[in-house]
Amino acid sequence: MATHIDIALVPVGAVDPVVMGWLKGDLPGILTAAVEEFPPVPLPPRHFHRERNQYLADGLLADFAKFVTSPTALVLGVTEADLFSLPMNFVFGIANRGRALISTFRLRPEFYGVPSNPEVYHLRVFTEAVHELGHAMGLAHCEFPGCVMYFSNWIGDTDRKGPKFCFRCGKRIERLAEVGWE
Ligand SMILES: [Zn+2]
Ligand SMILES: [Zn+2]
Secondary structure, three states: OOOOEEEEEEEEOOOOHHHHHHHHHHHHHHHEEEEOOOOEEOOOOHEEEEEOOEEEEHHHHHHHHHHHHOOOOOEEEEOOOOOEEEOOEEEEEEEEEEEEEEOOOOHHHHHHHOOOOHHHHHHHHHHHHHHHHHHHHOOOOOOOOOOOOOOOOHHHHHHOOOOOOHHHHHHHHHHHHHHHOO
16 A cells, blocks of 8 residues: 655754755655655754753754644654753654654764764664654664664664664554554
8 A cells, every 4th residue: 555654854953965865865765755855943042951062852852843744744853963861861863753853963983983984974864864753653662683673772783773674663664654653
């Protein structure tokens, strides 16, 4: 059965257009989705925690409600700012029903003191985007380390799992795309 998902792609603060281009190109291949890029929204100072030099991910995500306009609509926010969500010191991303947000801050190889590598960076961005969109559609973490829905405790987990759903999670996504996730 044909499924249709609309993804609103929203830069939060200034985001490298190359990264936005990667996501626009990549996501339709995995989620059978129509992806539309929106103009950037500002990083709200009220979610910034000066003592941590990070934004509260939950606060940014809460502001996305206006982009979720139908039961099969998703919003994916992308920011270059570092994010936290208690009790975790940092998160690569966060999601709840219909809404997802990723941070590129800890996805760049340079963050870990190694030379820049656009291929590695690209795959990490894609993987984290699909992971958070999976949560936004209602999927929980998967115990299979090769599935995109496996929990990434550190960047090595992200590099190992890659952007693909395992068979079982893929079937669940197909089903959710038909019935919606509200
Ligand atoms: Zn997760
Ligand atoms: Zn899985």
